Structures are given as structure tokens and as C-alpha cells.
Amino acid sequence: xxxxxxxxxxxxxxxxxxxxxxxxxxxxxxxxxxxxxxxxxxxxxxxxxxxxxxxxxxxxxxxxxxxxxxxxxxxxxxxxxxxxxxxxxxxxxxxxxxxxxxxxxxxxxxxxxxxxxxxxxxxxxxxxxxxxxxxxxxxxxxxxxxxxxxxxxxxxxxxxxxxxxxxxxxxxxxxxxxxxxxxxxxxxxxxxxxxxxxxxxxxxxxxxxxxxxxxxxxxxxxxxxxxxxxxxxxxxxxxxxxxxxxxxxxxxxxxxxxxxxxxxxxxxxxxxxxxxxxxxxxxxxxxxxxxxxxxxxxxxxxxxxxxxxxxxxxxxxxxxxxxxxxxxxxxxxxxxxxxxxxxxxxxxxxxxxxxxxxxxxxxxxxxxxxxxxxxxxxxxxxxxxxxxxxxxxxxxxxxxxxxxxxxxxxxxxxxxxxxxxxxxxxxxxxxxxxxxxxxxxxxxxxxxxxxxxxxxxxxxxxxxxxxxxxxxxxxxxxxxxxxxxx
Amino acid sequence: xxxxxxxxxxxxxxxxxxxxxxxxxxxxxxxxxxxxxxxxxxxxxxxxxxxxxxxxxxxxxxxxxxxxxxxxxxxxxxxxxxxxxxxxxxxxxxxxxxxxxxxxxxxxxxxxxxxxxxxxxxxxxxxxxxxxxxxxxxxxxxxxxxxxxxxxxxxxxxxxxxxxxxxxxxxxxxxxxxxxxxxxxxxxxxxxxxxxxxxxxxxxxxxxxxxxxxxxxxxxxxxxxxxxxxxxxxxxxxxxxxxxxxxxxxxxxxxxxxxxxxxxxxxxxxxxxxxxxxxxxxxxxxxxxxxxxxxxxxxxxxxxxxxxxxxxxxxxxxxxxxxxxxxxxxxxxxxxxxxxxxxxxxxxxxxxxxxxxxxxxxxxxxxxxxxxxxxxxxxxxxxxxxxxxxxxxxxxxxxxxxxxxxxxxxxxxxxxxxxxxxxxxxxxxxxxxxxxxxxxxxxxxxxxxxxxxxxxxxxxxxxxxxxxxxxxxxxxxxxxxxxxxx
Numbered sequence: 001x002x003x004x005x006x007x008x009x010x011x012x013x014x015x016x017x018x019x020x021x022x023x024x025x026x027x028x029x030x031x032x033x034x035x036x037x038x039x040x041x042x043x044x045x046x047x048x049x050x051x052x053x054x055x056x057x058x059x060x061x062x063x064x065x066x067x068x069x070x071x072x073x074x075x076x077x078x079x080x081x082x083x084x085x086x087x088x089x090x091x092x093x094x095x096x097x098x099x100x101x102x103x104x105x106x107x108x109x110x111x112x113x114x115x116x117x118x119x120x121x122x123x124x125x126x127x128x129x130x131x132x133x134x135x136x137x138x139x140x141x142x143x144x145x146x147x148x149x150x151x152x153x154x155x156x157x158x159x160x161x162x163x164x165x166x167x168x169x170x171x172x173x174x175x176x177x178x179x180x181x182x183x184x185x186x187x188x189x190x191x192x193x194x195x196x197x198x199x200x201x202x203x204x205x206x207x208x209x210x211x212x213x214x215x216x217x218x219x220x221x222x223x224x225x226x227x228x229x230x231x232x233x234x235x236x237x238x239x240x241x242x243x244x245x246x247x248x249x250x251x252x253x254x255x256x257x258x259x260x261x262x263x264x265x266x267x268x269x270x271x272x273x274x275x276x277x278x279x280x281x282x283x284x285x286x287x288x289x290x291x292x293x294x295x296x297x298x299x300x301x302x303x304x305x306x307x308x309x310x311x312x313x314x315x316x317x318x319x320x321x322x323x324x325x326x327x328x329x330x331x332x333x334x335x336x337x338x339x340x341x342x343x344x345x346x347x348x349x350x351x352x353x354x355x356x357x358x359x360x361x362x363x364x365x366x367x368x369x370x371x372x373x374x375x376x377x378x379x380x381x382x383x384x385x386x387x388x389x390x391x392x393x394x395x396x397x398x399x400x401x402x403x404x405x406x407x408x409x410x411x412x413x414x415x416x417x418x419x420x421x422x423x424x425x426x427x428x429x430x431x432x433x434x435x436x437x438x439x440x441x442x443x444x445x446x447x448x449x450x451x452x453x454x455x456x457x458x459x460x461x462x463x464x465x466x467x468x469x470x471x472x473x474x475x476x477x478x479x480x481x482x483x484x485x486x
Numbered sequence: 487x488x489x490x491x492x493x494x495x496x497x498x499x500x501x502x503x504x505x506x507x508x509x510x511x512x513x514x515x516x517x518x519x520x521x522x523x524x525x526x527x528x529x530x531x532x533x534x535x536x537x538x539x540x541x542x543x544x545x546x547x548x549x550x551x552x553x554x555x556x557x558x559x560x561x562x563x564x565x566x567x568x569x570x571x572x573x574x575x576x577x578x579x580x581x582x583x584x585x586x587x588x589x590x591x592x593x594x595x596x597x598x599x600x601x602x603x604x605x606x607x608x609x610x611x612x613x614x615x616x617x618x619x620x621x622x623x624x625x626x627x628x629x630x631x632x633x634x635x636x637x638x639x640x641x642x643x644x645x646x647x648x649x650x651x652x653x654x655x656x657x658x659x660x661x662x663x664x665x666x667x668x669x670x671x672x673x674x675x676x677x678x679x680x681x682x683x684x685x686x687x688x689x690x691x692x693x694x695x696x697x698x699x700x701x702x703x704x705x706x707x708x709x710x711x712x713x714x715x716x717x718x719x720x721x722x723x724x725x726x727x728x729x730x731x732x733x734x735x736x737x738x739x740x741x742x743x744x745x746x747x748x749x750x751x752x753x754x755x756x757x758x759x760x761x762x763x764x765x766x767x768x769x770x771x772x773x774x775x776x777x778x779x780x781x782x783x784x785x786x787x788x789x790x791x792x793x794x795x796x797x798x799x800x801x802x803x804x805x806x807x808x809x810x811x812x813x814x815x816x817x818x819x820x821x822x823x824x825x826x827x828x829x830x831x832x833x834x835x836x837x838x839x840x841x842x843x844x845x846x847x848x849x850x851x852x853x854x855x856x857x858x859x860x861x862x863x864x865x866x867x868x869x870x871x872x873x874x875x876x877x878x879x880x881x882x883x884x885x886x887x888x889x890x891x892x893x894x895x896x897x898x899x900x901x902x903x904x905x906x907x908x909x910x911x912x913x914x915x916x917x918x919x920x921x922x923x924x925x926x927x928x929x930x931x932x933x934x935x936x937x938x939x940x941x942x943x944x945x946x947x948x949x950x951x952x953x954x955x956x957x958x959x960x961x962x963x964x965x966x967x968x969x970x971x972x
Binding site: 190 | 572716759762
């Protein structure tokens with residue numbers, strides 16, 4: 001019998017109560033020495049307790065405000081992506097298997113059971129990679145959490161205040177667990193939004209469902225059992241799949257735990273739990289320090305431009321020179337850029353032919369920003385990339401890799417036909433923590449994304465509901481207002 | 487802007503076609519050097535091609551036969567677990583969200599959409615940890631694969647031959663990928679049945695759905711994005727959750743890929759793909775060597791006894807002494823056992839009070855085997871553990887850890903009241919590759935599991951359908967025959 005210690009341990013974990021747990025422990029001690037020597041704090045239980053305790057009233061005003069901004073930005077990108085072929089395919093694939101029409105999709109008329117709806121809105125919101133970013137981990141926090149609980153809130157009425165508290169709580173759990181394993185976990189190849197997302201979705205759903213501490217810990221354990229996504233999927237529909245599936249997995253975990261389905265209440269921290277299995281780094285203080293007083297969700301950022309953030313400083317500078325310095329595209333003789341090496345490495349396409357290729361061309365990004373004064377999806381369309389004025393100007397753009405320029409910076413000098421020069425240096429591009437997008441800029445982004453999907457009057461109505469989230473009697477109204485013809 | 491290379495790379499993987507892929511590659515090369523120096527073979531494409539090519543006609547007779555035995559054993563354990571509280575809870579939790587009643591559950595009257603049905607039958611079949619075992623990886627191969635494709639076969643007619651070919655193909659893909667990363671992957675903490683299971687389910691479903699090579703590669707990529715399960719969950723309902731969710735995830739992957747949802751076609755092998763992210767070991771030859779000629783599925787084994795396999799040699803020896811040597815329990819003065827250290831480490835409970843505790847008592851296992859001549863679920867019930875004759879005899883059992891006894895062996899000496907001794911040494915316990923369960927023993931196990939769930943006549947009918955799987959016009963008949971009142 002080709003057996004070994006592993007087979008025996010594997011076969012021993014049989015059943016559902018304490019004795020079996022004890023055996024699992026015995027098996028654990030019988031196995032090779034654990035990686036970390038000091039026993040980790042009981043972070044699964046600590047988080048479960050805090051998930052129960054957190055409340056709207058306990059949230060600092062700045063945290064509430066950032067939570068609303070995160071929600072508004074997420075709704076905008078979910079509307080914007082809702083008719084991408086990725087969503088069309090997923091909708092048609094899943095329709096034959098969906099449960100009751102419990103929840104809708106932004107920008108679409110189809111309705112699904114809440115787990116499928118959470119998946120689909122989560123996919124939609126990541127399509128353009130235009131969603132929010134927690135820069136310390138590059139988790140896109142809102143997608144997994146908001147997709148899960150908005151679907152739930154359509155089925156069971158949830159007040160705007162409770163919804164916002166659950167959203168912030170889920171984002172906090174997701175980002176703190178991410179901080180614990182980042183960067184090693186991400187470097188290894190995991191798509192951290194999809195691996196940490198289920199925790200955020202489960203935490204937020206558990207809170208809205210009124211789970212107790214034990215059930216919440218088990219929901220986190222079941223979420224830990226369902227990480228999603230590898231970086232090799234970047235560049236395919238599978239990338240948007242990841243936050244969507246993370247949302248559905250977290251919701252699935254909370255739904256089972258609510259009925260008494262059990263897991264381990266120390267799944268995040270122990271030897272053969274999540275963090276030690278999925279990462280070579282575990283910094284538990286990232287979960288415990290300042291929990292409930294310092295908020296990762298307050299560090300959330302929003303992309304002003306629909307492209308990789310390496311191009312953001314350049315677009316920011318071009319728009320400032322165009323609008324503040326009143327430089328017209330036809331006046332420009334040449335544009336000199338001092339940039340970080342990654343700018344050319346990632347976005348060095350000199351002659352893009354499609355809108356998508358334009359997202360990887362610093363030449364196009366600078367030119368279209370001068371011509372149109374923006375950097376949204378429209379500026380990365382086939383139309384914009386082939387606009388003769390943009391094509392002409394992009395040939396006058398000369399990026400040079402320059403020491404001392406960090407990836408978030410650019411140094412731009414525009415030489416005009418009459419010989420005059422205009423100079424701008426961007427230290428912190430718009431959309432950073434230091435230079436956040438203003439509410440007005442978030443609104444412009446929202447309306448730009450909704451353009452072509454919802455009538456502007458309806459888009460403004462949905463946006464208004466997002467801003468007034470804390471005052472809504474039912475957060476599900478936002479979802480109901482975001483479908484065509486609502 | 488607190489940015490770093492990772493944020494930039496993360497933000498760059500935007501979209502769905504070749505340019506973005508190129509950028510993802512560029513980002514990859516910009517990152518730290520890969521772990522492995524020699525480029526891996528394109529195993530994702532190799533497997534996708536083979537999944538298409540494999541067929542019933544190409545399967546050796548012995549492989550077909552083991553496939554049928556794997557299926558029959560799986561149906562038996564799925565029936566046996568169908569009324570455990572773990573399944574009751576999952577059924578009640580998921581009913582409000584299920585899609586159309588496309589597929590049934592063994593031993594139960596509820597019907598679900600095929601993904602929920604796959605999940606629930608997968609959970610049910612692992613409840614007793616009594617399912618099949620691929621000993622090289624301790625993957626339980628049938629659960630994720632059979633649960634997925636039997637649900638599909640209820641919705642879309644599939645011939646028995648096609649079903650068997652898909653089952654064997656899925657098990658082969660699952661176990662070969664497991665061999666590639668085992669043991670490191672399992673040692674790290676992953677529940678390998680849940681992490682490799684999605685590949686098997688996706689492969690088998692892709693084959694039945696008629697996906698082409700590219701779609702099949704993408705289905706494998708989406709399966710790679712959804713590993714399930716950590717060993718910390720052993721001892722809770724979460725353990726049975728894992729093969730069930732693996733089945734549903736693989737089916738979900740194939741359903742999306744069938745409609746054109748894209749992934750990477752090298753997801754298993756590349757730097758930030760599955761194997762290099764989830765394991766420190768990658769032996770690609772385990773996937774490629776003898777693919778289509780040497781079958782891992784032919785190495786599948788079945789447990790004769792409803793407990794961890796450390797106790798199997800002892801139960802085997804006791805039953806042989808009872809039945810072949812005609813020793814009656816009341817004749818026994820003492821039972822001396824020479825055992826491997828793990829036997830006492832994992833199953834050292836001297837005075838179990840519940841059936842579950844009995845699964846971790848070598849004393850009870852030996853005693854009940856002498857008294858009842860079996861080691862099924864009934865022998866690990868509260869009733870059996872508290873049977874006065876068993877309690878009396880277990881106090882006469884004396885296991886001694888002995889060098890030279892491997893975990894699959896036992897050396898048993900029974901001393902009778904009249905002073906005579908009877909000795910048996912088990913080299914390969916029943917249920918091993920060397921001493922497989924006979925078809926008759928599999929049937930006895932099946933009927934014992936079905937007892938109390940289905941009338942014996944019906945259980946025999948279901949069993950007959952399993953044996954005749956290759957001749958069935960519709961494999962779904964097995965599922966339809968396995969519900970109460972069928």
C-alpha cells in the first residue's frame with residue numbers, strides 16, 4: 001500500500017465536531033515544523049468580533065465620506081462596463097442556471113439570483129480596470145464587497161446607513177488581510193483583489209445578515225477556502241472574472257454560515273490556514289493595529305483616466321497646460337516628457353490602431369489629452385485613436401526616461417510654434433492619495449461612464465442616490481434606479 | 487502618490503486582447519526573476535488537446551473497469567451522506583437561490599440547477615471521508631468530477647460510454663496535475679482534492695459540452711482561478727464543502743468558456759499561473775509522460791472501512807481472525823497489536839462515547855470488528871460504541887508501537903481464554919492498490935451506505951445501473967434512479 005504520513009493525516013480528518021478537530025490538530029503537530037515560530041494572534045475571531053461591533057455611528061465622518069465616494073465610483077464603473085462583450089457572454093452563459101430574479105444588473109434589464117447578480121456586477125465593475133484602488137495593496141476594494149451586498153440589499157431591505165457601514169467594514173477586512181500578506185502574496189502570482197475579496201464580501205454580508213460571532217468566523221473560514229485569481233489571467237476576460245467570483249464566493253460563504261454550516265474559527269492565521277498557505281509573509285499587526293480607529297478604506301483612490309496609472313501624470317499635465325495655460329493643440333510644435341522607465345516599458349506603442357492599443361501608448365495619451373482635455377473611455381476608443389488631429393499630435397510627443405522621475409511623476413515641456421515654451425511638473429498625479437479626485441471630478445467620470453448606457457437624466461438620478469446613500473431608507477433603490485427604463 | 491512597480495503593473499493589465507496580453511508579459515519580465523529557469527512545456531494546451539482526443543474506445547479495458555468501480559463507489563458514498571446535517575444545512579441555505587430544477591440529489595427529493603446540484607452531491611459524497619482515494623496524491627478523485635458531469639448529464643442526455651470517458655478523462659487531468667505539485671502543495675496546507683478538483687470537473691464538462699481546444703484551455707484557466715480548500719478546515723463541514731465547491735467551480739468554468747469567455751491558454755504552467763503560484767514544486771513530466779497510455783485513474787482505491795485508513799489493517803486482521811479463524815468475541819482474553827506510531831497518535835482514544843469518537847479509537851475499531859465482523863458507518867455509530875460487548879472487548883485491546891511496522895500494516899495476536907493464540911500479520915490492508923476491494927465488497931459497502939436512505943431493492947437497482955454504465959443510453963438515469971420513490 002503506497003502510503004505515507006500524508007495519506008494517513010488526510011484520511012483522518014473525518015468529521016464535524018471537536019474530537020475530529022483534536023485529531024486534525026494532532027495530525028498538524030505530527031507534520032513538519034511550522035514556518036512561523038511565535039503563535040499568531042486569533043485574527044479570525046478578532047475580525048469576526050469587530051465585524052459585529054462596527055457601526056455607522058462609530059465611523060469617522062471622513063471615513064463615511066470616502067465610503068460614499070467609493071460606492072459612487074463603483075456604481076459608475078459597473079454601469080460603464082455593463083455592455084462589454086465580457087458581460088454579454090457571462091450573462092448569456094449564466095441565464096439558463098440562474099435562480100429567482102432577486103437582483104438586477106447596472107445598465108441591463110436581466111435579473112438574477114443574488115449570487116449570480118453579485119458575480120455579474122463584479123465583472124462589469126472591473127472591465128475597464130477603472131475601479132477604485134487601495135494603493136498599499138493594489139486591491140480594487142469596492143468590487144467584491146459592493147457587488148455582494150447591493151445584490152443582497154435588493155432582496156432584503158437594508159438602510160443606507162447599515163449598507164455603508166457594511167461596505168466600509170468589508171473593505172476594511174479585505175484591505176487589512178491584504179496588507180498582512182502583501183507584497184509577497186501578489187508577487188507570487190495571486191490576483192490579490194480576488195483572493196482577499198471573498199473576505200470583504202463575506203464580512204459585509206455577514207454583518208447585514210446579522211450573523212453572530214461564531215457564524216461570522218465560519219463565514220470568514222469558508223471565504224478563506226475560496227480564493228480567486230492568478231495574474232496570468234491579466235489581459236483576458238478572466239481578470240474581470242476574479243472580483244466578480246470573489247463577490248459571489250463571499251456571499252456564498254455567508255449564506256451557508258448563516259444556516260449553521262461550520263468551518264474553523266482560526267482559518268486565517270493557523271499553520272494550514274489561509275495566510276501561511278497562500279503567502280510567505282504574514283504581518284498580523286496589519287490586521288490588529290488600530291482596528292476600528294485607523295481606516296484603510298479612507299486610503300481608497302479613484303482613477304481619473306481609463307488607462308494604466310503610469311500614463312496618469314502625463315494626461316494630468318497635458319490637461320493642465322491645455323486648460324490652465326490655454327495652449328491649443330494646433331499651437332504645439334513638440335511635447336517633451338521626462339518619464340520613469342516603466343512608462344515606455346508598459347505604454348511605449350508609438351502608432352496604436354485601436355482604442356485598446358491606445359491604452360498602451362503614452363504618445364496617444366498625451367495627444368488626446370491636449371485635443372480633448374480628458375482621458376476617459378472615449379479618449380481610448382477607436383474613434384479617438386484614429387482622429388487625424390490626435391494622430392498628428394502624437395508624432396510630436398517625445399518621452400525620455402529620466403533618473404529622479406518616479407512613476408507617479410512627469411516633467412512636461414511644451415514648445416509652441418512661436419518658440420515659446422510651457423512647463424509643468426507633476427509631483428502627485430490627480431487621483432493619488434495626496435491629490436485625490438474632487439467630488440466634481442468623480443461626477444464627471446460617472447456621467448462619462450454612464451453616457452451611452454443610461455440617459456443622462458437617469459444617470460444623474462442614480463448619482464444623486466449614491467451621494468445620499470446614508471439617508472436612503474433602502475440601499476437597494478440604487479440598484480433599482482440603475483437599470484434601463486427605471 | 488504611494489506607488490510602486492506593483493501598482494503600475496497591476497493597473498496596466500487592462501483588457502481583453504493581444505496588446506494587453508503583451509503588456510502583461512512586459513510587466514512580467516519587469517518583475518523579479520522567475521523561480522524555474524527552464525521554460526515549462528505548454529501543459530495547458532497539451533491537456534486541452536488530449537481532453538478532446540480521449541474517448542471510450544481508446545480506454546484500456548482495465549481503465550474502463552476502474553472507472554465504473556470509481557463511479558459506483560462514489561454513488562454509494564453520495565447516497566450514504568445525503569441525510570447528514572451538513573447536507574441538510576447546505577440544501578436549506580441554497581434552496582432560495584437555486585435555478586431551475588435541472589438535476590437531483592442522491593437520496594433526496596430536492597432538485598437544483600446543475601451547479602448547485604453538483605455542489606451538493608459533491609458535499610454529500612465526502613461527508614464520511616469514505617470516498618475513493620488516489621494514494622499518490624490523496625486526492626479523492628471522483629467527487630469533483632462525477633458530481634459535475636452527472637448533474638450535467640441529467641440536463642443534457644449523455645451516453646454511458648461518453649460519460650465514462652469524460653469521468654476517466656477528468657480524473658486523469660485532476661490526478662496528473664496533483665502529481666505535478668504533490669507533496670509540497672499539500673504540505674503547505676492546501677486541500678488538494680479541492681484545488682485540483684476544478685481542473686477535473688472542467689475537463690470532463692468541457693468534453694461533454696463539446697468545447698474546442700481553445701475553449702477547453704480557457705476552461706482549465708478559469709478552473710485554475712478557483713482553487714478550493716485549506717487543511718485547517720479538516721474536522722468541520724468545510725472539509726466536505728471543498729470537493730463540492732470544486733465540482734461547481736469546474737462546471738462554472740466550462741459553462742463560461744463554452745460561450746466564449748476567455749482566459750489564458752497557459753494558465754497552469756507559466757510564472758504567474760497556477761502551479762508556480764500555488765506550489766514550490768512543479769514536475770511537468772507528471773502531466774505529459776504517458777498521457778493517454780498510462781492511467782492514474784487505474785490506481786484509484788476505495789475504503790472498505792468508514793474511518794481513517796490508519797485503522798484499516800487492524801479491522802482487516804480482526805475480521806479475518808473472526809471469520810476465517812472462527813474466533814468468537816467471547817472467547818477472547820486479549821488482543822495484542824503491533825502498530826505504527828501514527829495509529830496511536832491519530833486514533834488513541836481508549837473510551838469513546840460517540841460514534842464519531844469511535845472513528846478515532848483503535849480500541850473500538852478492533853473490538854467492533856470482532857463483534858460485528860465489519861467496519862462500516864454502522865460500526866462507528868453511537869449504538870455500536872456503547873454496545874456492552876464492544877465496550878468489554880475494547881478494554882482487552884493492547885496496541886504497541888513497534889519499529890518495522892509501516893502505517894499500512896499491523897501484526898495482531900489474539901490470546902483466547904483457553905490459552906490458545908491466533909496470529910495474523912497484514913502486509914497490505916484490504917482497500918490498497920495491492921489488495922483492492924473486490925466487486926462484491928464494493929457492493930456490500932454500497933448497500934450498507936444506502937441502508938436507511940433507499941429501500942434495498944431500489945439501492946440494488948441503482949447499483950445495477952452503475953455496473954452497466956457503459957451500456958446506458960443516458961447516464962442521467964443513474965441520478966434519476968437514486969432519488970426517493972424513483
